[in-house]
Amino acid sequence: MRPHCEADAADVARFADDPEWARYLPVPSPYGLADAKAFVAAQLGLDAIQHPSWAVEVDEAVVGGINCRFFFEHQLGEIGYSIARSRWGQGLATEVATAIIQQAFTVHRDLQRIRAMADSRNVASLRVLQKLGMTREGVLRRNRVVRGAGIDEVWFGVLRDEWAGRPLVSVEEVNKHDY
Ligand SMILES: CC(C)(COP(=O)(O)OP(=O)(O)OC[C@H]1O[C@@H](n2cnc3c(N)ncnc32)[C@H](O)[C@@H]1OP(=O)(O)O)[C@@H](O)C(=O)NCCC(=O)NCCS
Numbered sequence: 756m757r758p759h760c761e762a763d764a765a766d767v768a769r770f771a772d773d774p775e776w777a778r779y780l781p782v783p784s785p786y787g788l789a790d791a792k793a794f795v796a797a798q799l800g801l802d803a804i805q806h807p808s809w810a811v812e813v814d815e816a817v818v819g820g821i822n823c824r825f826f827f828e829h830q831l832g833e834i835g836y837s838i839a840r841s842r843w844g845q846g847l848a849t850e851v852a853t854a855i856i857q858q859a860f861t862v863h864r865d866l867q868r869i870r871a872m873a874d875s876r877n878v879a880s881l882r883v884l885q886k887l888g889m890t891r892e893g894v895l896r897r898n899r900v901v902r903g904a905g906i907d908e909v910w911f912g913v914l915r916d917e918w919a920g921r922p923l924v925s926v927e928e929v930n931k932h933d934y
Pocket residue numbers: 775776777779780836837838839842843844845846847848849850872873874877878879880882883930
């Protein structure tokens with residue numbers, strides 16, 4: 756993981772112009788270079804403390820992104836992520852989300868909770884949140900409209916004590932467990 760840079764737009768456009776990648780995301784589809792440039796510019800414009808955002812790079816190509824938005828007044832963080840389809844199923848989302856949550860709880864000593872949300876049909880993302888050891892807390896039915904469809908949002912959360920108490924295992928070991 757590393758901060759975004761303007762040159763990332765070409766790689767982002769390559770993986771984001773994919774209806775499978777975009778299926779559950781509120782993003783333009785088709786997704787062009789201008790959309791990627793706007794995305795990267797938006798990431799560069801974020802406050803690095805309040806809303807850090809990283810590119811996920813493998814073999815010198817950007818293959819995804821992850822961000823954590825903090826609501827410090829509520830001692831709360833919220834993560835979001837995506838990975839290029841060519842790299843799905845390799846544990847990348849779980850690996851980068853683990854790192855971001857660990858860093859968030861380490862750097863921000865008052866932080867009590869990290870939450871995340873996925874479309875109820877997005878089984879891969881629901882599985883990532885489960886593998887992270889987050890608790891499925893509830894469903895907000897038709898809470899958002901994406902490309903004309905009402906979305907049921909599944910919300911997950913993990914509290915500081917729960918994160919601290921989870922076994923320290925490698926991503927490979929986490930992947931072996933049936934949660
Ligand atoms: C969701 C997403 C980030 C997952 O990334 P990833 O790097 O493939 O995630 P991981 O490899 O860490 O874990 C994915 C898990 O979902 C499982 N999975 C994927 N598709 C599945 C399916 N159709 N049914 C059941 N499980 C599925 C994988 O098998 C894996 O679980 P396992 O390790 O127990 O086998 C990726 O699919 C993505 O970017 N999708 C498009 C954008 C998006 O939806 N972002 C999330 C918004 S909330």
